[in-house]
Amino acid sequence: MKKKRFSFMALLLSGSLLFSACSNDTSTTPDKGKDSGKVDGEITVWVHPYTGDAKKEEEMWKEITANYNKEFPDVEVNIETIPWANRDQKVLTALAANNGPDVFYAIPDQMPQYADVGMLLELDPYLEDSDLEGFVDTSLVSTTWKDKKYGLPILQEAYTFIYNLDVVKAIGEDPANLPQTWEEFEAWAAKAKEKGFYALNYLGGGSMNGTIYPWIWQAGGDVVTDENEVLINSSESVKAFEMINNFYQKGYIPEDSITATTQDELWFGGKILAQLGSGISITMMEKEGEFDFAIAPPLTGEKQLTYGTTGMFVVPSxxxxxxxxxxxxxxxxxAENQRIFNTVTQYIPTQEEAKDIFDSNQYMSQLATYTQYALPGVIHPKGRAIMPFIQAEIQAMMAGDKTPQEAADAAAEAIEAELAKP
Incomplete structure (x- = not known):
C-alpha cells in the first residue's frame, strides 16, 4: 500500500462533503527535483474521456507522456481514465483511503473546495515566472485560491452570442454590424419581438454560469469574493437582475425560460435571434444548422466579460x-502538449500560441480570441452550493413574485447563511 504524507477523512453528510482537519501549511519549500536531478519514480494520472473516441485519446496520452519522458526519462507515468459520473466522490474516497492519484483533472468549482481544506499541493514553489508566460490571463483565475496556485490550465471555453443571420436580416439589421453593447442588443431585441422572434435563449433551469452570471460580470458586479464578501445584491449586480427581468416581462426570451433546460427546438427552428453558446454550440450548428450564422464578441455593459469554464491539472498534497x-x-x-490535447478534444488551448490549431477553422479561431474575456465562474469553496439559492430567487423574480432588488437581497441572505455554516 502506498504511504502518503497526510491522511484525509471525507464524510458525506446532508449532501455536503465535509473534511476532517487537514494541514493547510504548504510553506515548506519542496525539493525541486528538476533542478536537483531527482525526478524519478512513478506517478499515476487520472484523466476523463474528453471525446467519444477512446482509441484516439489513448494515442494522445501516449504522445504527451512520451514528450514528458524526453525530459524526465526515469519517471513511469500511468494514465488512468475514470468516468465523469461521480468523479468528486471517487477522487475524495481515493484520497481519504491514501490510494489516490498523483495528478488529476479538476474544474473551477472543485479546485477551491479541495484547496481550502489542504487537499492540493501548492504549485508556486515549483513555478518560475517563465512557466506562466503564454497563458491567457483569465485561464489562471480558476487555478488560484487565496493568492496561491494549485493547478495549471489545459483547456478553456468562451460563451458568446451566436446569431441567426436570417433573423438578423428579417428585423432589418446588418449581419456585418452585430451588437457590441447591452444597449445595442436591447434595441435589436425589441425589433425581434416586433417581428415575432425571440431575442435570446435563456435556460433558467440550468447553471447560473450560462444565465445570470455573465450579465452580473458585464454589469460590473460579482457574486461572492474569496474573502466571503457577498456582492450579488450590490447596485451593479442588481442591474443584471433588472436586465433579465426586463427581457422576460417584455417577451424577449421564451415563455418557458424560468425553468427551461433546453430551447434547441426554438433555436434550430429559426425562432430566436441569438443563442448564448460555446464551441459545442458551433459544432452543432455546423452539423445540424439549417441557416447561416455568425458569432460576435461578448457584450459590453460596464465591462466586457463572459463565462467560460477552465479545465486544469492539479496535484494532491x-x-x-x-x-x-x-x-x-x-x-x-x-504549448506543444496543449496542441496535441486540444486538437483531439477540440477545446480552446489556454496557451496563446497553441491557438494556431484553429487557424483553418473560421468560427473556432474567432471564438478562441474571446477567452481573454471569459471568467470560469464563482471561484469559492461554496460556489456550487450557492447556485440553487440564486436560481430560486431569479425564478421568483421572473414569475413576478419579487422585484429584482428583492430577489437579489434574498439571494444575498441565503448565500450569507450558507457561508456561515461550518
Missing amino acids: NSDNPDAAAEFVKAVTN
Whole structure:
C-alpha cells in the first residue's frame, strides 16, 4: 500500500462533503527535483474521456507522456481514465483511503473546495515566472485560491452570442454590424419581438454560469469574493437582475425560460435571434444548422466579460511523488502538449500560441480570441452550493413574485447563511 504524507477523512453528510482537519501549511519549500536531478519514480494520472473516441485519446496520452519522458526519462507515468459520473466522490474516497492519484483533472468549482481544506499541493514553489508566460490571463483565475496556485490550465471555453443571420436580416439589421453593447442588443431585441422572434435563449433551469452570471460580470458586479464578501445584491449586480427581468416581462426570451433546460427546438427552428453558446454550440450548428450564422464578441455593459469554464491539472498534497507530479502538470499544459490535447478534444488551448490549431477553422479561431474575456465562474469553496439559492430567487423574480432588488437581497441572505455554516 502506498504511504502518503497526510491522511484525509471525507464524510458525506446532508449532501455536503465535509473534511476532517487537514494541514493547510504548504510553506515548506519542496525539493525541486528538476533542478536537483531527482525526478524519478512513478506517478499515476487520472484523466476523463474528453471525446467519444477512446482509441484516439489513448494515442494522445501516449504522445504527451512520451514528450514528458524526453525530459524526465526515469519517471513511469500511468494514465488512468475514470468516468465523469461521480468523479468528486471517487477522487475524495481515493484520497481519504491514501490510494489516490498523483495528478488529476479538476474544474473551477472543485479546485477551491479541495484547496481550502489542504487537499492540493501548492504549485508556486515549483513555478518560475517563465512557466506562466503564454497563458491567457483569465485561464489562471480558476487555478488560484487565496493568492496561491494549485493547478495549471489545459483547456478553456468562451460563451458568446451566436446569431441567426436570417433573423438578423428579417428585423432589418446588418449581419456585418452585430451588437457590441447591452444597449445595442436591447434595441435589436425589441425589433425581434416586433417581428415575432425571440431575442435570446435563456435556460433558467440550468447553471447560473450560462444565465445570470455573465450579465452580473458585464454589469460590473460579482457574486461572492474569496474573502466571503457577498456582492450579488450590490447596485451593479442588481442591474443584471433588472436586465433579465426586463427581457422576460417584455417577451424577449421564451415563455418557458424560468425553468427551461433546453430551447434547441426554438433555436434550430429559426425562432430566436441569438443563442448564448460555446464551441459545442458551433459544432452543432455546423452539423445540424439549417441557416447561416455568425458569432460576435461578448457584450459590453460596464465591462466586457463572459463565462467560460477552465479545465486544469492539479496535484494532491499527499502525492507520493510531488516533484514528478508537479513537473507533469507543467509539461502537459505547455504549448506543444496543449496542441496535441486540444486538437483531439477540440477545446480552446489556454496557451496563446497553441491557438494556431484553429487557424483553418473560421468560427473556432474567432471564438478562441474571446477567452481573454471569459471568467470560469464563482471561484469559492461554496460556489456550487450557492447556485440553487440564486436560481430560486431569479425564478421568483421572473414569475413576478419579487422585484429584482428583492430577489437579489434574498439571494444575498441565503448565500450569507450558507457561508456561515461550518
